[in-house]
Amino acid sequence: MCLFTNMPEFIEKYYSLAELWKNLPALPAARKYLAGGTDLVVADTCGGENSECWVDISDVKELRVVKETRDSVFIGAGLKISELAENRAVKKWIPSLAACAPYYASPTIRNTATLGGNLANASPCADGVCALAAAGAFVLLNFRGKRRKFPVLAILNGPKKIDLKKDELIEGFLVPKWKHRAVFLKMMPRKLFGIAKASLCLCYSGEEGVLKELDMALASVGPVIIRPLKTISLLKGKKLEADLVKKAVELVKTEISPITDLRSEADYRKEIVSVFLERALKEVKSK
Amino acid sequence: MKIFKLESSINGKKIGKEIDSSLRLVDFIRDTLGLKGTKEGCGEGECGACMVLLDGKAVNSCLMMAVQIHRKNLVTIEGIHRHKYGKELQKSFVKEAAVQCGFCTPGFIISAQEFLVKNPRAGLEEIKAGLSGNLCRCTGYENIFKAVDKARNKSSAKGA
Numbered sequence: 001m002c003l004f005t006n007m008p009e010f011i012e013k014y015y016s017l018a019e020l021w022k023n024l025p026a027l028p029a030a031r032k033y034l035a036g037g038t039d040l041v042v043a044d045t046c047g048g049e050n051s052e053c054w055v056d057i058s059d060v061k062e063l064r065v066v067k068e069t070r071d072s073v074f075i076g077a078g079l080k081i082s083e084l085a086e087n088r089a090v091k092k093w094i095p096s097l098a099a100c101a102p103y104y105a106s107p108t109i110r111n112t113a114t115l116g117g118n119l120a121n122a123s124p125c126a127d128g129v130c131a132l133a134a135a136g137a138f139v140l141l142n143f144r145g146k147r148r149k150f151p152v153l154a155i156l157n158g159p160k161k162i163d164l165k166k167d168e169l170i171e172g173f174l175v176p177k178w179k180h181r182a183v184f185l186k187m188m189p190r191k192l193f194g195i196a197k198a199s200l201c202l203c204y205s206g207e208e209g210v211l212k213e214l215d216m217a218l219a220s221v222g223p224v225i226i227r228p229l230k231t232i233s234l235l236k237g238k239k240l241e242a243d244l245v246k247k248a249v250e251l252v253k254t255e256i257s258p259i260t261d262l263r264s265e266a267d268y269r270k271e272i273v274s275v276f277l278e279r280a281l282k283e284v285k286s287k
Numbered sequence: 288m289k290i291f292k293l294e295s296s297i298n299g300k301k302i303g304k305e306i307d308s309s310l311r312l313v314d315f316i317r318d319t320l321g322l323k324g325t326k327e328g329c330g331e332g333e334c335g336a337c338m339v340l341l342d343g344k345a346v347n348s349c350l351m352m353a354v355q356i357h358r359k360n361l362v363t364i365e366g367i368h369r370h371k372y373g374k375e376l377q378k379s380f381v382k383e384a385a386v387q388c389g390f391c392t393p394g395f396i397i398s399a400q401e402f403l404v405k406n407p408r409a410g411l412e413e414i415k416a417g418l419s420g421n422l423c424r425c426t427g428y429e430n431i432f433k434a435v436d437k438a439r440n441k442s443s444a445k446g447a
Contacts, residue, residue, distance in 0.1 A: 106420025
């Protein structure tokens, strides 16, 4: 337990975007959004953050919906991970999220944590962001109704660094519909409830060992989550022969830049990613 | 400090209270409500000692702010006996010696309550995964898993 607390002076709570945009200008300049709270509350409790005011958006109705259109699925940034894991449209169209959910923190943190918070925290090991990136997701930002849309990794600048304008809100994610399967592999210090030493998410379509379409994302092996573009390009449209797999598992190691820290060593992380890719491709071949 | 007018249901009883808006949920439960069954261990969401049910879902009260339970139903260990599995879990933890120092016990019972409601036919491995957000430094876990399994069987047999 931390002995030095540094909580905000006060918290304002809103239930809709209209209410939020109306009241925001009157709040102190040093303010932050509070979604699930699983990162922010700890950071503040331990004195790592210092904001005068938190704006509680955990019950803003527009951030708590899943909407399906002909071409895409919109996921509200305020939905809890456990809600997403049980959602019918998510299971059908974003299998990477469903595959990552059992390894995402603990069952009880999944009841609180949100995908929006997972991106806003800008951690290189963010499981949910890794799954979204592999599914080809876009992030939708909103500031007083003015929206911007980017590929989900495009707004990440480094560990804990994210490109958001003042008061800009992560409203949700737009995930294109493409029929695919997903593999999510994560190496942790223990079997469950751990921060990744490395993880890999592969989304693919195809049959008889040919990868018609694929995308991939890697976590905890660089300053931000990485899409290994050369490896993706090498594998796309090809039949998974032994030589190709061998080339891919070597190539992927050249596209990452892991560090040695308290959780793992750089060389070990490179080997994990290589082994994970081999395992994922083996699974693809078996389907 | 700014006052927030909190309305909520706590263990089935509706309350309206003026609170400091920047109060964490665990502090509200223990210090404002005086419900000391909820413990604070790590204060970082790792140990699960502070677990409570919010609208039926187990959540770490050290990671939430009190304002986040506004207009919602909160159940702490003091009110768990009114829920399916709750009373059987409490009895089973005692009978199976799943309690040593007892600090983690309320959190385990809360997590087990939500888990069993969602997974009434769960096997041992699923129970282990379902309780992976709770730590115990005394028992070695085996008796805890056994207690949850037995409580589930008893509740199911009773059709409780």
